[in-house]
Amino acid sequence: MxxxxxxxxxxxxxxxxxxxxxxxxxxxxxxxxxxxxxxxxxxxxxxxxxxxxxxxxxxxxxxxxxxxxxxxxxxxxxxxxxxxxxxxxxxxxxxxxxxxxxxxxxxxxxxxxxxxxxxxxxxxxxxxxxxxxxxxxxxxxxxxxxxxDSQNELVKLFKNSEDSPLAVIPNLEAALESYPDNDELEDLLPKWEEARQNLLDEREWKVVSEEWNRYEKAGSIEEKLRYLKRTKAFAQNYLKSFPDAKYQAKAENYIETATRKLSL
Structure with a gap:
């Protein structure tokens, strides 16, 4: 230096x-x-x-x-x-x-x-x-x-961050370890947790919908049955993981359709 x-x-x-x-x-x-x-x-x-x-x-x-x-x-x-x-x-x-x-x-x-x-x-x-x-x-x-003012800088950081909630939440929780009485930081945590839940919901629903698309495009009966079983299992797991799932109605419809077709 x-x-x-x-x-x-x-x-x-x-x-x-x-x-x-x-x-x-x-x-x-x-x-x-x-x-x-x-x-x-x-x-x-x-x-x-x-x-x-x-x-x-x-x-x-x-x-x-x-x-x-x-x-x-x-x-x-x-x-x-x-x-x-x-x-x-x-x-x-x-x-x-x-x-x-x-x-x-x-x-x-x-x-x-x-x-x-x-x-x-x-x-x-x-x-x-x-x-x-x-x-x-x-x-x-x-x-x-x-x-x-460290606390003021942290509030600005977590209020305006464009990073993934999966990255933000651990840092915000660590900041709250330093300043547990900061109401502004504490109020930001539920908002980021909701954003994380929405992100994970979308991510898991994508798995379900992709499996359904494979079922619809399958050429043989064996393939259709295989993808239908997988769609049903993924949809059930999706609803179990997210009680207030964004795509609850679609998931229930997939399960009902798969159950009916698999019983034929």
């Missing part, structure tokens, strides 16, 4: 203005009461919020409950580091949108680093939106902190 530790940030007006803002912020932060315990911190109002450690093997929606969130006025991001023997070159920063928190993809970040002395550093990142989680890895372990 490329980390900028240079004091010269360029001579353009924009870069120089950024440097002045960074300098002002670093001087202000240095004048404040700084965190007492070692770690990575983000300013949240009048307090510092620490990035929490986590198991590096897996981080999903159900782990969001274990990390803190910060509220920022804009997308600018400063991280205060208090760590003995900290080495910026051997520290790694990356972000992931909450929407893909359990995927392998991530965006590596390369912050500017300013030493404040006494094992303290101030990191300036490029603008990062509130839909992201910041992950940090150094010689002591792995850390994470949400850069916005």
């Amino acid at each position: 490329s980390i900028n530790r240079s004091g010269n940030w360029g001579k353009s007006p924009v870069v120089f203005r950024t440097f002045l803002i960074f300098l002002f912020f670093s001087q202000s932060i240095f004048a404040e009461e700084l965190p007492e315990f070692q770690g990575y911190y983000i300013k949240n109002g009048n307090e510092y919020v620490r990035a929490e450690s986590f198991n590096s093997n897996r981080f999903g929606f159900d782990k969001l409950k274990n990390i803190e969130s910060v509220e920022r006025d804009d997308d600018s991001l400063y991280v205060h580091v208090y760590r003995e023997n900290w080495d910026p070159v051997r520290s790694y920063f990356y972000t992931k949108p909450i929407a893909i928190i359990n995927h392998e993809r991530y965006d590596e970040q390369s912050p500017r680093v300013k030493s404040l002395g006494d094992d303290r550093y101030l990191l300036k990142f490029d603008d990062i939106g509130p839909e992201n989680v910041l992950f940090i890895r150094d010689f002591t372990g792995n850390y994470a902190i949400s850069l916005g």
Whole structure:
């Protein structure tokens, strides 16, 4: 990872203005009461919020409950580091949108680093939106902190997702493990369960209707009898699996027809 530790940030007006803002912020932060315990911190109002450690093997929606969130006025991001023997070159920063928190993809970040002395550093990142989680890895372990309102981002995600309900529901249930008291998330679950039921209903009915089509197209008596028996069995299983089946009337008609013809 490329980390900028240079004091010269360029001579353009924009870069120089950024440097002045960074300098002002670093001087202000240095004048404040700084965190007492070692770690990575983000300013949240009048307090510092620490990035929490986590198991590096897996981080999903159900782990969001274990990390803190910060509220920022804009997308600018400063991280205060208090760590003995900290080495910026051997520290790694990356972000992931909450929407893909359990995927392998991530965006590596390369912050500017300013030493404040006494094992303290101030990191300036490029603008990062509130839909992201910041992950940090150094010689002591792995850390994470949400850069916005995690619950609000989850509600937007599951309300607007166009993914299959078979994929959405496990993720939504995992999110509810993190935020069981979130009424908006809880209200979305029955809607996705209904969508899943409709999807599975259509999928199983397709098996029944395809078998019926084979029966109608069969050329010999033996083939017709074989497909008729299979249609009856599949239709009965369909009605058993879906008490409020979308194609209940058709399934019952297939069963009645098959029973009558097979008894001849």
